[in-house]
Amino acid sequence: MSSRVFAVANQKGGVGKTTLAVNLAAGLARRGSCAVLDADPQGSASGWVRLATTPSNPVVPVIEVMAGVHETVEAVRDEYRYLVIDCPPSTDSPRVAQALGCVDCLLIPVLPSPMDLWASTRIEDMVKAARSGNPGLRAFLVLNQMEARNAMARGMEEVFREFTVPALRSGLxxxxxxxxxxLEGRSVYDLGSRGESAAKEIESVIAEVLAA
Ligand SMILES: Nc1ncnc2c1ncn2[C@@H]1O[C@H](COP(=O)(O)OP(=O)(O)OP(=O)(O)O)[C@@H](O)[C@H]1O
Ligand SMILES: [Mg+2]
Structure with missing residues (x-):
């Protein structure tokens, strides 16, 4: 088995990388085996699963990247259908460039404000650079923390046009x-009706990226 490998990255901190990575992985795990590769020295994804009430049965397996990202991917890619790499909030970290060099698809969570979007241009440059060694690399912006979906989408369209990386239709x-x-060490899929709307939007993201 060879995995389909995703990365979630943006040099901006706090835009929802880990939130998207863990919930995306939980959704992918319903389709085939999936693990999160925690490439962030902050260890947020690893911490997330430690909060579970049953840590022996985590929401998804989380593997800490110790050496290079590529080496870690190669070491586990036969065991999982899908891998999701949670990247640190940086573009200087060699791990982000390493991830871009070996993934099939990069998701870039962005907050719905022009300033946040402009702050994400560096990762766009990295995508362009990474394509010389990884020509099949797909990349998408994913709007996170949307408040009034339609009003916001209209206002942001102009700003999105400045980007060569397209945005997914679905967002969070x-x-x-x-x-x-x-806080509960779980994914939105595990929270019953409380998590239903969130799980639905993660499902839309998954449907879009798997079809891409
Ligand atoms: N769609 C959302 N709705 C509400 N809260 C959210 C949403 N997405 C993320 N958050 C919250 O925002 C905060 C930052 O999210 P998260 O840790 O996923 O960002 P990050 O990009 O991984 O941060 P870092 O750059 O530090 O790694 C967390 O408290 C998270 O629970
Ligand atoms: Mg994070």
Missing amino acids: ARRAIYRTAA
């Missing part, structure tokens, strides 16, 4: 349940 709304899920 701002929902307290995403924080709750992290």
Whole structure:
């Protein structure tokens, strides 16, 4: 088995990389085996699963990247259908460049404000650079913490046009349940009706990226 490998990256901190990575992985795990590779020295994804009430049965396996990202991917790619790499909030970290060099698809969470989007241009440059060694690399912006989906989307269209990286049609709304899920060491899929709307939007993201 060879995995389909995703990375979630943006040099901006706090835009929802780990939130998207863990919930995306939980959704992918319903389709085939999936693990998160925690490439962030902050260890947020690893911490997330430690909060689970049953740590022996985590929401998804989380593997800490110790050496290079590529080496870690190669070491585990036969064991999983899908891998999701959670990257640190940096473009200087060699791990981000390493991830871009070996993944099939990069997701870039962005907050729905022009300033946040402009702050994400460096990762766009990295995508362009990475394509010389990884020509098949797909990349998408994913709007996170959306409040009024339609009004916001209209206002942001202009700004999106400045980017060569396209945005997914689906995005994530701002929902307290995403924080709750992290606090409980679970994914939004594990929270029953409380997590239903969030799980639906993660499902839309997955449907789009798997079809891409
Ligand atoms: N859609 C959302 N709705 C509500 N809260 C959210 C949403 N997405 C993320 N958050 C919250 O925002 C905070 C930052 O999210 P997260 O840790 O996923 O960002 P990050 O980009 O991984 O941060 P870092 O750059 O530090 O790695 C967390 O408290 C998280 O629970
Ligand atoms: Mg993070």
